[in-house]
Amino acid sequence: MSVNAFDTDFKRAAYIAAQAAEARVNLEFETEGMTLNIGPQHPVTHGSLRIVVRLDGERVVWADPVPGYMHRGYEKLCEVRNYAQVTALSNRMDWLGSFCSEVPFLLAAEQLMEIEAPDRAQYIRTILFQLGRIANYILFLGDMGVQIGAITPIFYAFRDREHVLNLIESATGGRFHPNFDRIGGLKDDLPKGWVDECRSAMDKVDLVADQMQDVLLGNPIVQERSRGIGVLPAEVALEYGISGANARASGIDYDLRRDGPELAMAWKHTDFKVWTHPDGDIFARFWVRLQELREDTKIVRQLLDGLPAGPIMTKVPRVIKVPKGEAYVMTENPLGHMGYYVISDGGQGPFRTKIRTPSFSTISVVPWLAKGVYLPDLVAILGSLYYILGDIDR
Amino acid sequence: MPEANEPLALEAGAHQKLLDLFDKHISDAVLDSHRALGDLWVRVRNDAWHQAVEVVRHQLGWRYFVFLSGIDWMLNPQMSAESSFGGEDDSASKATPAADEAPKFTSGYTGNEGRFQVFCRIHDVPSGIGVTLKTDLEEPGLRVASVADLYRGADWHEREAYEMFGFDFVGHPSLRKLYLPAGFEGHPLRKDFPLLARELKPWPGIVNVEPIPDHLDPKKIEAAQAAEAAAATGGSSDGSAADPAKAKAKADRLAALMAKSKARKGSTGSETPASDGAVPAKPANDRLAALLERSKARKKEREGDQ
Secondary structure, three states: OOOOHHHHHHHHHHHHHHHHHHHHHHHHOOOOEEEEEEOOOEHHHOEOOEEEEEEEOOEEEEEEEEOOOOOOOHHHHHHOOOHHHHHHHHOOOOOOOHHHHHHHHHHHHHHHHOOOOOHHHHHHHHHHHHHHHHHHHHHHHHHHHHHOOOOHHHHHHHHHHHHHHHHHHHHHOOOOOOOOEEOOEEOOOOOOOHHHHHHHHHHHHHHHHHHHHHHHHOOHHHHHHHOOOOOOOHHHHHHOOOOHHHHHHOOOOOOHHHHOOOOOOHHHHOOOOOOOOOOOOHHHHHHHHHHHHHHHHHHHHHHHHHOOOOOOEOOOOOOOOOOOEEEEEEEEEOOEEEEEEEEEOOOOOOOEEEEEOHHHHHHHOHHHHHOOOEHHHHHHHHHHHOOOHHHHOO | OHHHHHHHHHHHHHHHHHHHHHHHHHHHHEEEEEEEOOEEEEEEOHHHHHHHHHHHHHHOOOOEEEEEEEEEOEOOHHHHOOOOOOOHHHHHHHHOOOOOOOOOEOOOOOOOOOOEEEEEEEEOOOOOOEEEEEEEEOOOOOEEEOOOOOOOOHHHHHHHHHHHHOOEEEOOOOOOOOOOOOOOOOOOOOOOOOOHHHHHOOOHHHOOOOOOOOOOOHHHHHHHHHHHHHHHHHOOOOOHHHOOOOOHHHHHHHHHHHHHHHHHHOOOOOOOOOOOOOOOOOOHHHHHHHHHHHHHHHHHHHHHHO
């Protein structure tokens, strides 16, 4: 594990000191503080997140995110649903990679029932999970461009994401909300010819990654807007529960697919690299996601090569009752670690479900991160943290 | 297979270390601990909550704060009212109707005293091992120490638990609502907070089989026919108007039922009450009968083929 917290902490301190020095020079101009509402309806908020910002000139003094404009009370709704119905809800949390949010809940239920999906189902589950990650990441790369003023990449992103969405649709029937996972396996097997289609789509996704890199990464404006801005040290990231690519961009070498507790998923049969970046700034978060997009296609190819034959559903009773107990399962979702804490009292539905969503933690760090940055940089920081409203407001 | 057991052994070691540290620092405050599936649950006394988290944070050095939330152990009144849903425990209690109005509690790993619990989860990043800490809250006040000074991420989680359960986190920097509007009353994640959608419409999953409509239920049709026959032998063929008063209500209902079923069947008997002005009842069962006939014909064809 390579955590260079002091390094980044030092960088941050130096940055703030430089800003303070600059502010001192400008002291002769008297400025008045201003409170600004960003959102709830604002392009940067991916939905309706409101951020109340106190400004001194163009500099943010403090920021206070106000979530809840889309709160649907999923934890309450889970209590009055049975296990099969919860996946329909979990689809609607992270809607860009919605298959991924079905998985941890069902894994928790399966753990309590002490069953495991058959090998083939585990492989297909993992492939679809990876496709969800890819769809999400492609859109991130385009979206990140928009936040820092480049309009073109978002159109490429929406165009190229279709390769993956078409795959998901042809396998599950749903482009955004597959609702395909079942306790003990999957709803259906893959359609004929899907594997070859998937392979060629992965080649296209690799091209997308290259294209995004060419368009954005070397661009001097992008470098100016992203290097050294919004630095999140590893220590702070961990305390706030920041996870996934955001944590890896702060130098935390931690990926649940590799380091987490062993789950009934097929990642253990694959070989991939976990990319980290020591800087923890906007650029690092962008760079890590770009590399992960390539790793994700690599994982999918390996899984397609090793896809075993066999059943896709294990034997489960017709009316699913989960034995009394508690389980917590967390997976490496595109936005970070998503976990379900399921408490069962032996009934057909969960007694209590605590949903740990990555975006919640990601946004909770904004008050810390926004202090002292320029207002346009705040937009870029929010874009680079990459949250989805349905994931914050469960 | 030592290789297969190795990760579990690693977890067991880390968990044992945690329990030893708890023993050393807050030995009298650990109420219960539970291990299952390579995971650890520890319940500590309310006044030692902050200390317990501090031990994990500083003595053990686990830095990744996963979440904090609350549990309401009261059985859901909306769900326990519905028969085929709910736990095994309360299915037994449902057999004897609940005379006492006292709310029933259930419990999870490491048990609970009273209704409300706070639980949080902390992970160790290099090893990926986690622990779930729990503590009970006493009913008036529902107070517990805030751990936002140990893990900055706990700030928002505690604000959420505050609004959703009404817990009071002592020492929290700014305990205010997170999701809900400022004027919102009640604590939505408490089990006795009614879910409006369920009040208006019962849980749809409760009905495995849709009840047979009256005009298609053979039992009810038979009963209606029997009642009709009885009425006919009794004298008056005019139906409900001439019936004796004592069995009036029942016969009325049955006659109406029978009339309805006949109307649906499309029988144009003279005793059918004339639906003056109304559109003649459509023979809904014709389609069904046609379908049945067709399927029978197909079956015959298939048998013929063989």
